[in-house]
Amino acid sequence: MAFHKKEEFTQKEQELAAFAKAMSHPARIAILKVLAQRNECICGDIVEVLPLAQSTVSQHLKELKNAGLIDGTIDGPRSCYCINWKAFEKFSSEFNFLFNKLKVKNEKACC
């Protein structure tokens, strides 16, 4: 009875939601922050920074990668991740398109 009806919505709506979902956990925000701050790609340093087990961090990384927010290459024993800036560009512009554009029209809300 709880089939997720996500398919019923627009492509754009789904994309935006998927992007937002990838960022919907503080751990993943923290990971993105670390990746953004360091020039070299980080691997297990993230684990040291976060208050989570290695396996959990790995899972969060996987989710971020699946959502396309980060890129990752496996270099044998160590993996290298970095932010996919293009994805953020896209999200940012879609987000602004949806809301900022409309904002001018009706700045004053009714309630």
Added chain:
Amino acid sequence: MAFHKKEEFTQKEQELAAFAKAMSHPARIAILKVLAQRNECICGDIVEVLPLAQSTVSQHLKELKNAGLIDGTIDGPRSCYCINWKAFEKFSSEFNFLFNKLKVKNEKACC
């Protein structure tokens, strides 16, 4: 064993994540879109537009309200919702602060 460790993270990280979470479902994106497009506050018109039951829409509205993305006033039998633009301003600026600022520094990723 699956205690959510959200408290372990920064206030800002949690805020951003909470905001993103509120937008992490296509139905809620769709609701925000409807609210943004109409000048008057919408109540049950949203139910007509979405492919979901009334109770489900009400639940989504509640989540959006709890997250502070929308305001709502109960006018007896009908309720009136509208977007909280200030919240979006805040999110937008925090989001940009976190990522756009850093983007300039290391535009070219390593992987």
Added chain:
DNA sequence: ATCTATTATCGTATATTTGCGATAATAGAT
């Protein structure tokens, strides 16, 4: 006071997320 239309809440079933320890997989070092 009763009826009506609209919205919120409750209860419930299912699906997904979160987190961890244990274990596998990988490539370099010895």
Added chain:
DNA sequence: ATCTATTATCGCAAATATACGATAATAGAT
């Protein structure tokens, strides 16, 4: 070939989220 350090995956338990129908709550209309 074996050892080591690092990362990914598996299996599980608990918490959340999603969706719906049924029911309660609300204020205006009759």
